[in-house]
Amino acid sequence: MxxxxxxxxxxxxxxxxxxxxxxxxxxxxxxxxxxxxxxxxxxxxxxxxxxxxxxxxxxxxxxxxxxxxxxxxxxxxxxxxxxxxxxxxxxxxxxxxxxxxxxxxxxxxxxxxxxxxxxxxxxxxxxxxxxxxxxxxxxxxxxxxxxxxxxxxxxxxxxxxxxxxxxxxxxxxxxxxxxxxxxxxxxxxxxxxxxxxxxxxxxxxxxxxxxxxxxxxxxxxxxxxxxxxxxxxxxxxxxxxxxxxxxxxxxxxxxxxxxxxxxxxxxxxxxxxxxxxxxxxxxxxxxxFKFGPGRCAPLLSKTPFYWETVTENLKLIHDWGEDFTIRHLVMPNHVECCTAPVLKWVAEHMPDAPVNIMDQYHPDNFCDPGHAKFNEKYRDLARRATREEIRQAFRYGKELGIRFESLSYEKNSTGLRL
Ligand code: SF4
Structure with a gap:
């Protein structure tokens, strides 16, 4: 080996x-x-x-x-x-x-x-x-x-x-x-x-x-x-x-x-x-797999058809018996609208799929208040996720039986564990 x-x-x-x-x-x-x-x-x-x-x-x-x-x-x-x-x-x-x-x-x-x-x-x-x-x-x-x-x-x-x-x-x-x-x-x-x-x-x-x-x-x-x-x-x-x-x-x-x-x-x-x-x-x-099924994908990434497209493709690779791991980035103020439905969908449709619940979000691009490109309408995203938000994301993962711990904890920049 x-x-x-x-x-x-x-x-x-x-x-x-x-x-x-x-x-x-x-x-x-x-x-x-x-x-x-x-x-x-x-x-x-x-x-x-x-x-x-x-x-x-x-x-x-x-x-x-x-x-x-x-x-x-x-x-x-x-x-x-x-x-x-x-x-x-x-x-x-x-x-x-x-x-x-x-x-x-x-x-x-x-x-x-x-x-x-x-x-x-x-x-x-x-x-x-x-x-x-x-x-x-x-x-x-x-x-x-x-x-x-x-x-x-x-x-x-x-x-x-x-x-x-x-x-x-x-x-x-x-x-x-x-x-x-x-x-x-x-x-x-x-x-x-x-x-x-x-x-x-x-x-x-x-x-x-x-x-x-x-x-x-x-x-x-x-x-x-x-x-x-x-x-x-x-x-x-x-x-x-x-x-x-x-x-x-x-x-x-x-x-x-x-x-x-x-x-x-x-x-x-x-x-x-x-x-x-x-x-x-x-x-x-x-x-x-970033956004929930609501308005976050069109509002934050100008992407229509997000939820149905990504979930459909995920179902395909799962049905095909492919090897894969999923990434989910925890975004500030988006734990309930994005993290929770994403993890619930994974738990329901592919409970064996390993997921990396990522805590390394940092305000960047149009969400970085220190940058000339910053746009006030993204103020909610102009900070890192709090420790409580990360902890809540992990809690959802745990409650739903998601396989997230090994992938997430070794990469975790905050050092948080449940
Ligand atoms: S369909 Fe083709 S041209 Fe349109 S965004 Fe996708 S890759 Fe680009």
């Missing part, structure tokens, strides 16, 4: 036995899903109409799921050799680019042609994806940062407008960072994994709006061998470049080919078609 699997946190009562696929792929005891999907051939020309591509994807899903389930159940093995010539990952890549031309990556369903960029949707992006920075993240939950860090790639821009955004420098400035090609993105992921990161953590801003570039990058990973030019393109954005982490294929191989666990770290506002692609490519999910 690796250092990650040996962490004591996996023996805590609320995490014991959970996330076996995550650990198996992180440890290279199992192939990542993208490698399994690479063994599933498709029988459609990739220049066929988009509708035909979707029909083929639906037709191949049972084969993919059978193979995945047999491997994760210990009954089957990844077929020998490299990916087959035209496979399910190639199909996902092609579909993602078709979607870009009438963008429906997220629930906004803007239907703008981002490949042309003449009209932009809510995220204000054309086809380019920009990476703000990437590095071994030592600040994620212990189950993700482990001993060597979470290989985190931060994309710029977002499809939501949270007034208090805790990553406002990245999410609100769409021109932050540098544009990256899919090949450069693949090289970034390759570097992080070869340096020993437990996972490739796709995050923003918001990642969904970069779906095409991410799927394309993943499609290049299995046999990627970065050239000097690839490295020259990727390295300038690497925040921990000067640490000089050695590259070691032992960290990044399953049966002789590149292997890396894919982590979708997202606001979970994806569209149903995007979820279909991600099901094939993501090994573990890290959804953010």
């Amino acid at each position: 690796s250092d990650l699997s040996n962490l004591r946190i996996w023996r805590e009562h609320d995490l014991k036995g959970l996330m076996p696929w995550y650990l198996a792929v992180a440890d290279n005891r199992a192939p990542a899903k993208f490698r399994i999907a690479g063994r599933v051939p498709v029988a459609v020309a990739l220049d066929a109409p988009e509708e035909a591509l979707w029909v083929e994807l639906e037709a191949r899903m049972p084969q993919f799921l059978d193979l995945w389930n047999s491997i994760r159940g210990g009954r089957g093995e990844l077929p020998a050799g490299l990916a087959v010539p035209v496979n399910l990952v190639d199909l996902c890549r092609e579909i993602a680019y078709r979607m870009l031309a009438h963008c429906n990556f997220c629930r906004y369903d803007c239907q703008v042609d981002r490949s042309e960029g003449a009209r932009l949707g809510t995220c204000k992006l054309a086809a380019d994806s920009r990476v703000s920075t990437y590095f071994h993240h030592r600040g994620e939950e212990l189950v993700y940062r482990g001993t060597t860090g979470s290989g985190t790639i931060f994309f710029t821009s977002c499809n939501r407008r949270c007034a208090f955004c805790q990553n406002g420098d990245i999410s609100t400035d769409k021109d932050n960072g540098r544009p990256v090609s899919a090949r450069t993105l693949a090289t970034m992921a390759w570097l992080l994994r070869m340096e020993g990161c437990h996972n490739i953590n796709w995050v923003g801003g918001e990642v969904t709006i970069h779906l095409h570039t991410i799927v394309d990058a993943i499609s290049q990973l299995e046999d990627l061998s970065p050239t000097r030019d690839d490295l020259a393109a990727a390295l300038p954005g690497k925040a921990d470049y000067h640490f000089g982490f050695p590259l070691n294929p032992r960290f990044a191989q399953y049966r002789g080919a590149f292997n890396a666990l894919m982590l979708w770290n997202s606001n979970f506002f994806m569209s149903a078609p995007a979820m279909k692609l991600l099901r094939i490519l993501m090994d573990v999910w890290l959804p953010d």
Whole structure:
């Protein structure tokens, strides 16, 4: 077992036995899903109409799921050799680019042609994806940062407008960072994994709006061998470049080919078609579930359809038997309207789901009274959550039987426990 699997946190009562696929792929005891999907051939020309591509994807899903389930159940093995010539990952890549031309990556369903960029949707992006920075993240939950860090790639821009955004420098400035090609993105992921990161953590801003570039990058990973030019393109954005982490294929191989666990770290506002692609490519999910079903999402993040979209996507990954943990940020003055209904919904629909009830809210972006952008209408959010508010959130978690203690207490900045 690796250092990650040996962490004591996996023996805590609320995490014991959970996330076996995550650990198996992180440890290279199992192939990542993208490698399994690479063994599933498709029988459609990739220049066929988009509708035909979707029909083929639906037709191949049972084969993919059978193979995945047999491997994760210990009954089957990844077929020998490299990916087959035209496979399910190639199909996902092609579909993602078709979607870009009438963008429906997220629930906004803007239907703008981002490949042309003449009209932009809510995220204000054309086809380019920009990476703000990437590095071994030592600040994620212990189950993700482990001993060597979470290989985190931060994309710029977002499809939501949270007034208090805790990553406002990245999410609100769409021109932050540098544009990256899919090949450069693949090289970034390759570097992080070869340096020993437990996972490739796709995050923003918001990642969904970069779906095409991410799927394309993943499609290049299995046999990627970065050239000097690839490295020259990727390295300038690497925040921990000067640490000089050695590259070691032992960290990044399953049966002789590149292997890396894919982590979708997202606001979970994806569209149903995007979820279909991600099901094939993501090994573990890290959804953010912030607002209750009332007016808080439209008022504080200008997001309609919030509750129904996020809960629907959460139900999907739960029904699909995926590994995931949920994040909920406790916001000042929002324990009753947001924290309580969020935790109640989790308890009712997926009581086994681990939840990180986060206490690190700080006033930022339009809610920071010390900043020129501060807007008086967000005065209620212009402070940290009180100790009593955090305690009340934990009390709700406890009363509802939520699995929150291990994830929340080790990350807890206030040091509060119940
Ligand atoms: S990613 Fe979402 S917000 Fe951006 S154009 Fe596509 S559907 Fe609209």
